[in-house]
Structures are given as structure tokens and as C-alpha cells.
Amino acid sequence: xxxxxxxxxxxxxxxxxxxxxxxxxxxxxxxxxxxxxxxxxxxxxxxxxxxxxxxxxxxxxxxxxxxxxxxxxxxxxxxxxxxxxxxxxxxxxxxxxxxxxxxxxxxxxxxxxx
Amino acid sequence: xxxxxxxxxxxxxxxxxxxxxxxxxxxxxxxxxxxxxxxxxxxxxxxxxxxxxxxxxxxxxxxxxxxxxxxxxxxxxxxxxxxxxxxxxxxxxxxxxxxxxxxxxxxxxxxxx
Numbered sequence: 001x002x003x004x005x006x007x008x009x010x011x012x013x014x015x016x017x018x019x020x021x022x023x024x025x026x027x028x029x030x031x032x033x034x035x036x037x038x039x040x041x042x043x044x045x046x047x048x049x050x051x052x053x054x055x056x057x058x059x060x061x062x063x064x065x066x067x068x069x070x071x072x073x074x075x076x077x078x079x080x081x082x083x084x085x086x087x088x089x090x091x092x093x094x095x096x097x098x099x100x101x102x103x104x105x106x107x108x109x110x111x112x113x114x
Numbered sequence: 115x116x117x118x119x120x121x122x123x124x125x126x127x128x129x130x131x132x133x134x135x136x137x138x139x140x141x142x143x144x145x146x147x148x149x150x151x152x153x154x155x156x157x158x159x160x161x162x163x164x165x166x167x168x169x170x171x172x173x174x175x176x177x178x179x180x181x182x183x184x185x186x187x188x189x190x191x192x193x194x195x196x197x198x199x200x201x202x203x204x205x206x207x208x209x210x211x212x213x214x215x216x217x218x219x220x221x222x223x224x225x226x227x
Contacts, residue, residue: 034214034215042219042220043203043217043218043219043220044158044203044215044217045217046214046215046216049214093157093158095215102160102163103148103215105157105158105159106157107156107157108156108157110155
């Protein structure tokens with residue numbers, strides 16, 4: 001079946017630093033990937049739609065200059081949290097569309113900003 | 115845009131009983147409705163999904179029903195087991211592979227032995 005990986009699985013950083021999260025489709029090509037954020041005990045909130053070779057589409061309320069998304073190939077999308085602050089601490093999950101047109105979830109990246 | 119509401123937020127049942135979780139959506143253009151199970155610290159796992167051209171779908175102890183006119187869909191789990199305990203999310207999408215998923219607020223299900 002289709003597999004999506006994320007790296008790192010967890011990261012702790014100091015306030016003000018930038019963190020890059022990678023999302024890879026391992027055995028399929030994903031023209032579109034989605035990035036979600038999940039705060040503790042809350043639902044998944046869509047942050048942006050990442051399209052290969054074009055600019056990402058951000059949801060209302062998500063700062064595009066703070067959450068930089070690059071989808072340079074059909075198997076890799078990256079999310080960079082710039083100048084991270086404690087309120088950015090969250091579980092970040094990406095998805096890619098694989099076989100049977102199902103969205104496959106990455107394992108998630110837990111970001112903690114001190 | 116699409117808005118998905120989910121009820122109840124918590125649900126406690128005795129092992130062997132049935133559990134029902136309900137969701138409503140706002141966008142009549144939505145036509146794909148998946149359900150996910152999420153265990154603590156892990157990614158959501160797709161457990162069942164339904165498309166708008168189908169009214170009901172069943173997979174062993176799990177079933178989903180869809181009422182497009184009323185814009186609501188429900189998850190039914192029968193003969194619940196302690197390992198069914200998790201958080202369940204419904205979602206709605208305009209299409210299976212190209213549209214974003216809008217998630218419900220989640221239901222924490224606890225199955226007591």
C-alpha cells in the first residue's frame with residue numbers, strides 16, 4: 001500500500017528558530033499533498049494545500065510567510081515553520097493521495113517550541 | 115466553505131454495546147465522507163468511507179450511513195470492544211483525491227470491559 005513518511009518524528013527547538021519538516025511519498029507520486037495541524041485534544045485543521053511545481057494554497061488564518069511550503073517534486077513536500085514560538089507547538093501531519101484515490105497520512109511530527 | 119459538526123464529543127459504552135457517532139456537513143457539493151480512528155500520539159487511520167452515491171456501507175462491525183438530503187452521516191460500531199477505545203473523526207471532502215478534508219471535532223470513545 002501507499003506509504004507517506006515524515007521527518008523528523010519529533011523536534012524540540014528554541015523560540016525564534018526555524019524548523020523544517022519533510023513529507024515524502026515513498027512508493028507513489030503525489031501531485032497534491034495537504035498539511036494539517038493538530039493541537040492537543042483538538043481536531044485536525046487544514047493549513048495548506050501543496051501542489052507540485054506551484055505555490056501552496058493556504059487556508060484562512062494561516063500565515064504563508066510563517067509556514068513556508070515547498071513541493072519541488074512529486075514525492076517531497078516540506079513545511080518550514082519560521083521564527084517558531086511556543087504557540088506553534090503542535091502535531092503536524094501531511095497527507096498524500098495514493099492508490100485507490102485514498103489520502104494517506106504521514107506519521108506526524110510533534111513540534112515543541114521552548 | 116465546508117463546516118463539519120460532530121456529536122457527541124465523548125461517548126462511554128459497555129463492552130458489547132453499540133456506539134453511534136453523528137456528523138453534519140454544510141456544503142452540498144461534498145461527496146466523500148471518510149471516518150478515521152486516532153489513537154494517542156498516532157496518525158489517523160481510515161476505518162471506513164462512503165461516497166455520495168451510496169446510502170450505507172458496512173465492514174464487519176463498522177457501518178456508515180449517509181443522508182444527503184439532510185446532510186448528515188453516521189458511524190455505527192456494533193459489539194464494541196475495549197480496543198475500539200480511541201478518538202474518532204468524521205470528515206467531508208468534495209472529491210476523494212483532489213479536495214481537502216474538513217474534519218469534525220472528534221469523539222472520544224471509551225469502551226469499558
